Amino acid sequence: MGKLAVHALRAVLAVVLAGTVFVQASMVWVLVSGNDQEDGSLPLTPLRLITILGMVSAQVALISVWRLVAMVRRGTVFSHTAFRYVDFVIGSIVAASLLWFAVTALNAPGQRDDPGVTVIMGGVGLAILGVALIVFVLRMLLAQAVALDVEATQMRAELDEVI
Numbered sequence: 001m002g003k004l005a006v007h008a009l010r011a012v013l014a015v016v017l018a019g020t021v022f023v024q025a026s027m028v029w030v031l032v033s034g035n036d037q038e039d040g041s042l043p044l045t046p047l048r049l050i051t052i053l054g055m056v057s058a059q060v061a062l063i064s065v066w067r068l069v070a071m072v073r074r075g076t077v078f079s080h081t082a083f084r085y086v087d088f089v090i091g092s093i094v095a096a097s098l099l100w101f102a103v104t105a106l107n108a109p110g111q112r113d114d115p116g117v118t119v120i121m122g123g124v125g126l127a128i129l130g131v132a133l134i135v136f137v138l139r140m141l142l143a144q145a146v147a148l149d150v151e152a153t154q155m156r157a158e159l160d161e162v163i
Contacts (some may be wrong), residue, residue: 006073010066017062020055025051046106054099062094078142078149086139090132097128 031044064085071077071085104121111117 006069007070013062013066017059020059020062023053024052024059047103050099050102052107054096057092057095061089064088064092070143079144080146082142082146083139085144086135089140090135093128093132093135097125097132098127100128123154 001017002025027048063152067085068077068082068089070100072078076082100121104125106119108115
């Protein structure tokens with residue numbers, strides 16, 4: 001991975017992470033400042049809570065990708081440590097999907113006249129789960145690459161002994 005690509009990806013990750021933290025902190029501040037409509041605060045609703053939790057899942061994925069990029073840059077991505085970060089990414093995608101299904105369920109009663117919206121939202125939730133499955137397949141490819149790397153290291157050690 002080239003330096004330009006690493007720097008560009010890190011810049012995007014940093015901007016998105018800073019944006020989610022800012023929005024999340026603003027939402028939490030408004031929510032905890034009280035539930036009185038007269039003082040400008042907002043009541044804690046399920047959708048607001050889901051939004052905050054959704055940003056947490058995005059932040060976990062962003063930080064995990066940041067760590068994986070650092071491992072790629074150092075050349076240590078083909079190690080067992082990388083699995084932890086890939087698992088965090090998969091977990092955060094699954095959490096985002098479950099949160100989306102919760103939003104769909106909360107939105108469904110208001111869509112009785114047009115149930116197609118609920119079906120489309122359910123399809124989006126399935127698509128998000130599909131992304132988690134794609135990352136899981138990539139995790140299996142990483143496992144194969146790590147196994148091959150370990151095997152190659154052992155063969156080199158045996159060859160060094162022979163020589």
